[in-house]
Amino acid sequence: MNTDLRSSPLPSVASVLRRAQLRVAFLTLLVVGSVLIVGMLVSLRLNQLKHLNLAAQSLAYTSEATVVFRDAHSATELLADAGARDELAGARIVLASGATLAQWQRQTRWPRLEAVVDTLLPLHAEAEIRFQSQVVGRLQLRGDVAPLLVALGWSLAAAALGMLLSGEAVMLMTRRLTQMIEAPLIDLAAQSRYVREARAYGTRVQGASIREIDALANDLNALLDEVQAHEAELLHRHEALQSDHADLAERASRDSLTGVANRAHFERRLDEALARAEAGGTRLALLFIDADRFKQINDQHGHEAGDQVLIALAQRVRSAVREHDLVARLGGDEFVVLIEPLRHADDAPRVTQQIEALVARPLALPTVAGTIEITPGVSVGLSLYPEHGRSAEALLRHADESMYRRKRVRRLNLAEPAVSDVSKD
Numbered sequence: 380m381n382t383d384l385r386s387s388p389l390p391s392v393a394s395v396l397r398r399a400q401l402r403v404a405f406l407t408l409l410v411v412g413s414v415l416i417v418g419m420l421v422s423l424r425l426n427q428l429k430h431l432n433l434a435a436q437s438l439a440y441t442s443e444a445t446v447v448f449r450d451a452h453s454a455t456e457l458l459a460d461a462g463a464r465d466e467l468a469g470a471r472i473v474l475a476s477g478a479t480l481a482q483w484q485r486q487t488r489w490p491r492l493e494a495v496v497d498t499l500l501p502l503h504a505e506a507e508i509r510f511q512s513q514v515v516g517r518l519q520l521r522g523d524v525a526p527l528l529v530a531l532g533w534s535l536a537a538a539a540l541g542m543l544l545s546g547e548a549v550m551l552m553t554r555r556l557t558q559m560i561e562a563p564l565i566d567l568a569a570q571s572r573y574v575r576e577a578r579a580y581g582t583r584v585q586g587a588s589i590r591e592i593d594a595l596a597n598d599l600n601a602l603l604d605e606v607q608a609h610e611a612e613l614l615h616r617h618e619a620l621q622s623d624h625a626d627l628a629e630r631a632s633r634d635s636l637t638g639v640a641n642r643a644h645f646e647r648r649l650d651e652a653l654a655r656a657e658a659g660g661t662r663l664a665l666l667f668i669d670a671d672r673f674k675q676i677n678d679q680h681g682h683e684a685g686d687q688v689l690i691a692l693a694q695r696v697r698s699a700v701r702e703h704d705l706v707a708r709l710g711g712d713e714f715v716v717l718i719e720p721l722r723h724a725d726d727a728p729r730v731t732q733q734i735e736a737l738v739a740r741p742l743a744l745p746t747v748a749g750t751i752e753i754t755p756g757v758s759v760g761l762s763l764y765p766e767h768g769r770s771a772e773a774l775l776r777h778a779d780e781s782m783y784r785r786k787r788v789r790r791l792n793l794a795e796p797a798v799s800d801v802s803k804d
């Protein structure tokens with residue numbers, strides 16, 4: 380049996396069955412035994428009474444002469460003979476005057492017990508002694524209750540033996556019933572405990588050969604079906620929520636117009652990159668990009684055309700850097716690029732040059748007046764970690780200033796190359 384079941388303070392099926400069966404067996408024996416014993420005693424007594432009455436009639440007739448002649452001696456002998464012959468406990472001849480002529484009494488084996496039985500089940504018979512139709516005396520007989528007591532003793536012994544045998548039979552039946560009922564119940568309890576502890580809701584418990592236990596197993600399986608379906612539904616919802624969450628997180632980090640990262644995402648990534656660079660002693664580069672004369676595009680060709688230019692700028696900047704470098708739009712016509720890690724300080728100016736060159740390719744722009752071709756331009760500023768600052772603010776400020784210097788140079792249309800411009804920073 381399972382340890383948990385053993386340690387339970389509640390009674391086991393076996394003990395409940397044993398107690399119930401013992402109660403039923405003893406009660407049945409008590410009722411049936413008592414009825415049989417009482418019935419037997421009553422019938423025995425009736426027989427004895429009948430026999431006693433016949434003996435009294437016969438003895439009254441034979442004792443007539445002893446009464447007529449007042450022969451006490453012969454009368455006593457007559458009573459003693461009859462007592463020995465007819466299993467009497469006592470006999471008496473009483474004259475018509477009320478005086479006793481003769482009496483006889485058997486030596487009793489259990490005087491007190493016999494007195495009690497004689498009170499409860501009296502065995503008395505009386506007959507008139509007549510002479511020439513005149514009542515001259517009375518013959519009184521008392522039957523022997525010893526046979527009744529012996530019969531009662533045997534009956535009680537038989538009842539005790541019956542109880543002993545039925546007790547044994549109950550034990551035997553309990554063992555068999557226990558195997559039939561308790562074993563499948565314990566099995567069912569063990570299976571349900573396993574399902575609960577291992578959260579194995581896909582498991583199904585086995586049926587039993589007893590209808591009620593089998594119904595319990597079926598109900599448990601139906602419950603497991605529901606739990607499993609509920610769990611699958613929860614898992615499905617959880618996955619959908621996770622996917623929605625990932626989607627939202629992705630959208631929250633993107634600039635809705637250009638699709639590159641937004642300012643919030645860039646600031647988070649820059650902080651993380653600075654922490655990594657500081658911990659690992661590596662370098663990184665920050666490029667600040669601002670479109671040249673972008674207001675003019677908006678004013679001349681409309682806001683939507685301006686949007687197209689911003690989208691194209693983002694794509695061109697993206698294509699000028701490595702896959703894992705971060706491109707973000709800070710707002711308006713301002714973009715940044717985070718290059719991490721930066722292997723050589725010379726790499727960064729080369730990238731700024733690449734960006735300015737790539738952006739400066741002609742761009743076909745659909746406008747209300749038809750498709751036109753423009754040549755966009757950007758000014759790129761650069762700052763390096765750790766040379767130009769160790770914090771995000773310092774690096775951004777330096778890159779911004781560097782971009783303005785570059786813009787001024789480009790406005791003046793100086794032939795100074797971008798590389799040499801930023802490398803001066």
Ligand SMILES: Nc1nc2c(ncn2[C@@H]2O[C@H](COP(=O)(O)OP(=O)(O)OP(=O)(O)O)[C@@H](O)[C@H]2O)c(=O)[nH]1
Nearest residue numbers: 669670671672673674675677682683685686711712
């Ligand atoms: N189409 C469009 N225009 C925007 C957007 N956000 C900001 N702008 C405009 O972009 C312009 C930015 O102009 P500025 O950077 O101040 O000036 P600029 O014309 O680029 O001049 P320089 O930078 O000095 O060359 C403003 O006219 C803004 O209204 C946007 O999402 N879409």
